[in-house]
Amino acid sequence: MALIVQKYGGSSVANAERVMRVAERIVETYNKGNQVVVVLSAQGDTTDELIDKAKEINSNPSKREMDMLLSTGEQISISLMAMAIAKLGCKCISLLGQQVGILTDSFHTHARIERIDGERMREELNQGKIVIVAGFQGVNEKGDITTLGRGGSDTTAVALAAVLNADLCEIYTDVDGIFTADPRIVPGARKLKDISYDEMLELASLGARVLHNRSVELAKNYNVNMVVRSSLNNGNGTLVKEVAEVEKMLIKGVTYDKDIARVSVMAVRDIPGVAFKIFKLLADADINVDIIVQSIGRGDTKDISFTIDRDQLTETVDLINKNLDYIGASGVNFTHDVAKVSIVGAGMANHPGVAADMFGALADADINIHMISTSDIKISCLVRWDEAEKAVQAIHERFGLGSPVQEI
Amino acid sequence: MALIVQKYGGSSVANAERVMRVAERIVETYNKGNQVVVVLSAQGDTTDELIDKAKEINSNPSKREMDMLLSTGEQISISLMAMAIAKLGCKCISLLGQQVGILTDSFHTHARIERIDGERMREELNQGKIVIVAGFQGVNEKGDITTLGRGGSDTTAVALAAVLNADLCEIYTDVDGIFTADPRIVPGARKLKDISYDEMLELASLGARVLHNRSVELAKNYNVNMVVRSSLNNGNGTLVKEVAEVEKMLIKGVTYDKDIARVSVMAVRDIPGVAFKIFKLLADADINVDIIVQSIGRGDTKDISFTIDRDQLTETVDLINKNLDYIGASGVNFTHDVAKVSIVGAGMANHPGVAADMFGALADADINIHMISTSDIKISCLVRWDEAEKAVQAIHERFGLGSPVQEI
Numbered sequence: 001m002a003l004i005v006q007k008y009g010g011s012s013v014a015n016a017e018r019v020m021r022v023a024e025r026i027v028e029t030y031n032k033g034n035q036v037v038v039v040l041s042a043q044g045d046t047t048d049e050l051i052d053k054a055k056e057i058n059s060n061p062s063k064r065e066m067d068m069l070l071s072t073g074e075q076i077s078i079s080l081m082a083m084a085i086a087k088l089g090c091k092c093i094s095l096l097g098q099q100v101g102i103l104t105d106s107f108h109t110h111a112r113i114e115r116i117d118g119e120r121m122r123e124e125l126n127q128g129k130i131v132i133v134a135g136f137q138g139v140n141e142k143g144d145i146t147t148l149g150r151g152g153s154d155t156t157a158v159a160l161a162a163v164l165n166a167d168l169c170e171i172y173t174d175v176d177g178i179f180t181a182d183p184r185i186v187p188g189a190r191k192l193k194d195i196s197y198d199e200m201l202e203l204a205s206l207g208a209r210v211l212h213n214r215s216v217e218l219a220k221n222y223n224v225n226m227v228v229r230s231s232l233n234n235g236n237g238t239l240v241k242e243v244a245e246v247e248k249m250l251i252k253g254v255t256y257d258k259d260i261a262r263v264s265v266m267a268v269r270d271i272p273g274v275a276f277k278i279f280k281l282l283a284d285a286d287i288n289v290d291i292i293v294q295s296i297g298r299g300d301t302k303d304i305s306f307t308i309d310r311d312q313l314t315e316t317v318d319l320i321n322k323n324l325d326y327i328g329a330s331g332v333n334f335t336h337d338v339a340k341v342s343i344v345g346a347g348m349a350n351h352p353g354v355a356a357d358m359f360g361a362l363a364d365a366d367i368n369i370h371m372i373s374t375s376d377i378k379i380s381c382l383v384r385w386d387e388a389e390k391a392v393q394a395i396h397e398r399f400g401l402g403s404p405v406q407e408i
Numbered sequence: 409m410a411l412i413v414q415k416y417g418g419s420s421v422a423n424a425e426r427v428m429r430v431a432e433r434i435v436e437t438y439n440k441g442n443q444v445v446v447v448l449s450a451q452g453d454t455t456d457e458l459i460d461k462a463k464e465i466n467s468n469p470s471k472r473e474m475d476m477l478l479s480t481g482e483q484i485s486i487s488l489m490a491m492a493i494a495k496l497g498c499k500c501i502s503l504l505g506q507q508v509g510i511l512t513d514s515f516h517t518h519a520r521i522e523r524i525d526g527e528r529m530r531e532e533l534n535q536g537k538i539v540i541v542a543g544f545q546g547v548n549e550k551g552d553i554t555t556l557g558r559g560g561s562d563t564t565a566v567a568l569a570a571v572l573n574a575d576l577c578e579i580y581t582d583v584d585g586i587f588t589a590d591p592r593i594v595p596g597a598r599k600l601k602d603i604s605y606d607e608m609l610e611l612a613s614l615g616a617r618v619l620h621n622r623s624v625e626l627a628k629n630y631n632v633n634m635v636v637r638s639s640l641n642n643g644n645g646t647l648v649k650e651v652a653e654v655e656k657m658l659i660k661g662v663t664y665d666k667d668i669a670r671v672s673v674m675a676v677r678d679i680p681g682v683a684f685k686i687f688k689l690l691a692d693a694d695i696n697v698d699i700i701v702q703s704i705g706r707g708d709t710k711d712i713s714f715t716i717d718r719d720q721l722t723e724t725v726d727l728i729n730k731n732l733d734y735i736g737a738s739g740v741n742f743t744h745d746v747a748k749v750s751i752v753g754a755g756m757a758n759h760p761g762v763a764a765d766m767f768g769a770l771a772d773a774d775i776n777i778h779m780i781s782t783s784d785i786k787i788s789c790l791v792r793w794d795e796a797e798k799a800v801q802a803i804h805e806r807f808g809l810g811s812p813v814q815e816i
Binding site: 016019020050053054056057058061062064065066068069071072075076078079080082083084086087093094096098099120143144145 | 424427428458461462464465466469470472473474476477479480483484486487488490491492494495501502504506507528551552553
């Protein structure tokens with residue numbers, strides 16, 4: 001008997017028919033003799049509809065109240081799923097984040113899990129029930145509902161798998177697994193059989209949108225075996241685990257993120273402590289910074305540029321503007337006419353030719369590079385927003401990622 | 409400084425515009441120097457839509473899961489209201505039943521409040537916040553969400569007023585107050601300035617639909633001053649309190665309830681203990697019985713008839729059928745082609761002519777009476793379903809309830 005955590009996204013439970021179909025898959029897993037914990041997202045566009053409802057009333061609603069509002073989406077999903085599973089004759093129970101004991105910090109709308117008290121879950125599992133948990137949500141010390149941010153249901157699933165010592169965490173989605181590139185952009189993209197946590201982490205944080213990056217971090221830290229597979233067929237999906245089986249391919253994939261913005265703090269003094277001031281300010285305001293590039297000083301000043309989530313742009317620019325004197329900068333400059341295109345693959349650092357190939361592919365496609373950032377297992381380039389897809393195609397082609405085995 | 413509890417129904421918060429309008433009224437009360445606790449129902453048809461969603465998946469869903477589902481409606485209302493009030497510049501916080509500490513029993517879908525721990529509420533009020541509470545919901549000992557049944561938000565409001573020792577509990581609705589009859593049926597119906605708890609209790613349980621009867625019971629037990637008024641204007645509404653001011657009118661109103669059904673247990677033996685068996689069965693199944701009529705025995709058998717809520721009919725008939733041998737009955741007979749028409753007024757018992765007048769009014773209108781039940785302050789008649797409105801009109805007319813002062 002294995003203990004399996006299954007997570008289904010919003011499109012998999014968008015209407016009554018899909019809920020029933022997912023219920024059948026869950027019961028099938030249960031009937032094979034497994035204990036099953038199910039984590040669900042809100043149905044279809046529910047979350048967006050709730051956001052619209054809020055914006056109609058207040059364009060800048062309190063984050064605590066947004067969490068109170070948005071968490072209803074998952075609550076609806078789990079109760080409906082419990083009804084569907086009961087109809088199929090299985091014992092089951094729906095549980096909210098709070099009931100599962102998911103304790104988070106108090107950063108509303110993007111809280112982090114601090115602790116999970118799995119007792120109620122274990123109790124219900126031991127009674128032979130399928131346990132259906134609301135993803136995306138937790139509760140802080142005061143008993144107020146928090147949410148984990150977009151894609152937080154993946155995080156919930158992996159966290160529950162970790163705390164329950166589950167044998168497998170299955171992330172069901174509407175695609176067949178992790179691909180070398182988005183198949184909608186690159187028709188020749190190939191599905192990966194497996195991928196390491198680190199590679200997946202880069203792909204996730206780079207906008208592959210298949211898995212929430214925090215869920216992969218968590219899986220890595222607690223050594224949770226994850227598989228990403230389709231809820232529409234019985235394909236094997238892509239296994240995410242400690243060390244991927246050796247496929248002779250360095251570059252795992254190429255991906256892009258269009259939901260970013262670039263901010264530059266202009267003409268700061270070229271002395272120690274300036275970057276600290278800027279990024280401490282941002283950290284205190286809970287703004288996630290991704291790529292950071294600092295220009296080489298001209299005279300005694302330099303520019304510091306960074307990328308952030310697009311929806312934090314206004315907040316970030318306001319914050320910098322308010323603190324221009326404190327930072328000692330002349331002004332702030334920003335754009336959201338940017339996208340980040342990245343390649344990911346372990347061992348890249350030892351193959352200097354990879355970066356050159358990537359830049360060459362972009363040059364040949366007449367795409368200008370605005371910022372570059374590299375790490376052991378990825379290279380990212382900032383390009384113009386409307387050139388992102390073309391960039392992905394050019395890079396995928398250059399590295400021949402569509403062929404099953406590839407060595408550089 | 410007074411402490412005021414305000415309850416707004418679903419139609420008062422049905423859309424963004426109405427939410428803003430209600431928010432303005434709340435802030436107005438607050439700005440007069442009052443502490444304000446607001447209790448809200450689900451927006452407009454939300455509850456019905458959620459029920460439809462459930463029925464699409466499972467025609468007989470678990471009650472626990474229904475509570476999990478339906479409680480989201482109020483959660484959405486309170487978060488939106490908090491956003492609206494914040495927009496008007498007031499400090500406020502939304503709280504769920506659980507957060508307010510509303511502990512109930514475990515009768516899902518119609519739980520009863522056992523205890524309220526008002527600490528969090530007091531804390532927030534003392535910080536100068538308007539507290540916005542989800543009506544209709546509580547939590548049982550296990551931490552599972554329960555709901556109080558339709559109209560339960562009234563009960564929440566009165567219970568909070570009781571535990572907080574509030575100066576006033578205002579029930580906002582889409583009518584101007586309590587009328588001598590439903591103005592949609594009887595155009596000449598008159599608004600009452602005040603009414604006693606007992607009279608209101610009869611009117612509420614008889615289907616006046618303006619107030620949930622449990623809320624009135626609770627108000628009576630804890631001596632909570634309630635006022636029923638319109639959220640659409642600034643009328644005074646109707647005050648519900650210990651002893652109504654003496655208006656020289658005995659009959660307070662005439663009302664009807666079409667959501668009932670009549671069940672008859674046929675040919676039970678005319679010996680002691682039979683009625684006990686039947687109503688113990690029903691009580692154990694948590695089925696509320698209203699009017700009970702026992703026929704005079706014919707030979708050694710008699711029939712026992714009673715009315716129940718229409719939506720418990722199937723359950724009731726099944727239960728009786730399963731227990732025919734135990735009860736010792738020949739069969740069960742039922743109909744929902746019935747409605748209950750009632751007049752309410754204190755001191756009725758001392759005016760035998762009142763019953764005769766009521767029956768006379770029905771006879772003149774050619775309406776047959778199927779069952780009769782009387783108490784100190786009400787007389788109810790069962791009539792045919794489609795004759796309910798006509799019956800109300802005839803009785804209202806006969807007693808001259810439309811004139812401001814009336815004595816019998």
